[in-house]
Amino acid sequence: MTEISELQRRMTAALDRIGAGLERMPRGEDAGLAEALEAERVANAQLEERVRAIKETQETTVAGLEAEVAALRAAVEDGDAALRQARSVNAELRASNTALREANAQGLADPDLVNSALQAEVTALRAAQAGDRAEIDRVLAMLEPMLDTQESAHA
Secondary structure (H helix, E strand, O other): OOOHHHHHHHHHHHHHHHHHHHHHHOHHHHHHHHHHHHHHHHHHHHHHHHHHHHHHHHHHHHHEEEEEEHHHHHHHHHHHHHHHHHHHHHHHHHHHHHHHHHHHHHHOOOOHHHHHHHHHHHHHHHHHHHHHHHHEEEHHHHHHHHHHHHHHHHO
């Protein structure tokens, strides 16, 4: 963008010099020079319009990329939360299973330990399902831009 601004500044300065030179020239050559000056002004206006269009495109692209980054960050945070939950539940499941094994080794059938172990297992399965869902959402978030690009190319 700096190069475009510099080129625009140089063109404007050149047009100003041409205009100043025209004012110093004899009037007989004014018609041709005036046409040349007008052509340069038109070219400058076209370049300014192209610069404006490039700036708009760049701003739109940056905004889209920022939104994509925010969505990916949210997906990663969801996945991290699911992973933390799964780790916690798995630790609870291991403790419950250890207590159940110890009770069985002693020949004690404790229905509360069996119930606790089953509840921990169900919670672990739910946590695993949530982690899988977060992973699927993360993959979909990465694939959507590619699919949109494919659809745009075929339209």
